Amino acid sequence: MTLNDLSHMYSTDEQCRALLKKLRWPYGVECLRCKSKKVFELAEYAKFECGECHYQFSVTTQTIFHDTHLPLETWLMAVLLLVEARKGISANQIKRTLSIGSYKTAWYLCHRIRKAMQDVELTMMDGTVEVDETYIGASQKGHSKPGFGDSKKQIVVGIRQRGGDLRFFHAADVKAGTLAKYVRETVSEDVEVIVTDEFNTYPTAFRDTPFAGKHKTIKHKSKIYVDGDIHTNTVESAFSLLKRGILGTWHRISAKHLAAYLDEMTFRFNRRKNPDLFIDTLRHMITADPLTFEKLTA
Ligand SMILES: [Zn+2]
Secondary structure (H helix, E strand, O other): OOHHHHHHHHOOOOHHHHHHHHHHHHOOOOOOOOOOOEEEEOOOOOOOOOOOOOOEOOOOOOOOOOOOOOOOOHHHHHHHHHHHHHOEEEEHHHHHHHHOOHHHHHHHHHHHHHHHOOOOOOOOOEEEEEEEEEEOOOOOOOOOOOOOOOOOOOOEEEEOOOOOEEEEEEEEEHHHHHHHHHHHHEEEEOOOOEEOOOOOOHHHHHHOOOOOHHEEEEEEHOOOOOOEEOOOHHHHHHHHHHHHHHHHOOOOHHHHHHHHHHHHHHHHHHHHOOOOOOHHHHHHHHHHHHHHHHHHHH
């Protein structure tokens, strides 16, 4: 899907609603209250009524698209811009590109879409997995101003299966227990090799786990970066993409929202070969519980 396709196929409210209807109810419209399939379309624009309980609703009822002042066409454009932007796109850019009235509206729009760009079903990683940690914000070289609203550096743990998926975690610390928890959540016990640098917490983190015998270390301090298959280059390249995105596009991210940005980046990264990313994200948005999106500013 390109912007050009989008502006041809979904340029009216009616076309957008037809798409959302197909994504929300692939097997036919269903009553939101009693689940009955005996649903009638009302003469009133875009309204349905249940033939059993007489509940009236539309395709956007009980979704994040409800109560929005933005046209659906704008929502769809924003989704496409966000899923296509490899390094991310700022709320300011969205505001300008889509002629949205206020920064706050654009910010909200972006955050709601980001919330939908989260993996719901994760597969455990196997094969060769690289684990590494990095520090973002505060006193990064060449930046006199903090990259973050908060003055503290933020820790990001990255786990990447070579040739496969990527996960980022906004970590509170790099203690053995914390690292072990992320690895257990992400990596299958059938993994062949786990590669890390020589950071001495990793052996402790893997002790007494199925990963202990599979752990290989690359000695960065001895200036060895690649030793055959033993390297952490693919997780490091993911970190540099993240940092370029944060410094170049998002400018200032508060620590509070960092996890959402990490999810957005990995969601897009893990679907880099998926041609249906736009539709997948939209489907998630129209089928997710709107409460998922309301915790945003809590
Ligand atoms: Zn009903």
